[in-house]
Structure formats: structure tokens, C-alpha cells
Amino acid sequence: MKERLTARKVLHLVLVLALLLALMAYRTWFSADNSVSADQKKDQICDLSHTPCSALIGDKPLTVAIKELPLRAEHDFAIAITGGDPAIKPVKATLEGKDMFMGTIPVSFEEIDGQWQGVTQVGSCTSPVMIWLLNIEWSNGQRQQLALSVARE
Secondary structure: OOOOOOHHHHHHHHHHHHHHHHHHHHHHHHHOOOOHHHHHHOOOEEEEOOOOEEEEEEEEEEEEEEEOOOEEEOOEEEEEEOOOOOOOOOEEEEEEEOOOOEEEEOOOEEEOEEEEEEEEOOOOOOOOEEEEEEEEOOOOEEEEEEEEEEEEE
């Protein structure tokens, strides 16, 4: 039972493929929603090595900042967290490489003069700029991730 591929069948296949391609192009170019949703805003990672970062933890705003910029590999630097709900504390914090695994570096925060402070350092990398991710877990269960860019000296 061999069937021949007739010109009519070829034309039918070409029309169906053209229709599917047109629908896919329309959906891609014309009906895409360009607005940024609240979930997408949450997923954007702020870079602490350029500016302090703001966040809402427990419905209260707080700011995370590096005390002395620029960051240098293999040198201590301080991270300060100001504001927020006094009842919510940073339970666990770690630094780990974004593009290259160089281990997990624990960061311990302690309360000093009404703000949380932690002192840590990151290792040197062979790439010109290494991006580190600061992961903070709060006592209310929320998690936060911030980036640090460290240039090679």
C-alpha cells in the first residue's frame, strides 16, 4: 500500500506549515506582553558592588550595602544590613560563585548598633571579573539573593 505524494498533497502540507509558521510568528512578535510582572522583578538580582540594594523582608524595607568599595579578592570586606523588622534576623548567609564553583563561603551576621554586619572575603579567580552570589535566609523563611562583582587585580 504505497501512496504517491501528489501535487495536491504537497500543496496541502505547504499550506498547513505556512499557517503554523504564521501563527507562531504572530504569537512571538505581536501578542507578547512586554510589561514586567511582580515575580520577574523579584527574580532580578541587584549588584552590591555598584550600589546598595533594597528589599522587602517581612513587609518592611531594608537595605544591604558593602561598607567599602571597590571589592577586592582575598581582602576582608563588610556587608551591612539596615532597616527591616527587628524581629526578623538573618539566619544563614553564604557566598558562592555564579558562573564558576569556588566553594561555599559562610557569612555570619551580628547585630551592631541596630544594624546587621558581616565580615567576609572571596577568593581570587582566573577570569577578569568574578560574580559571587550572596544568599541570605531570614528567620521568617524568606530568602534573598544579591550579586557581588569582584575584579581580578
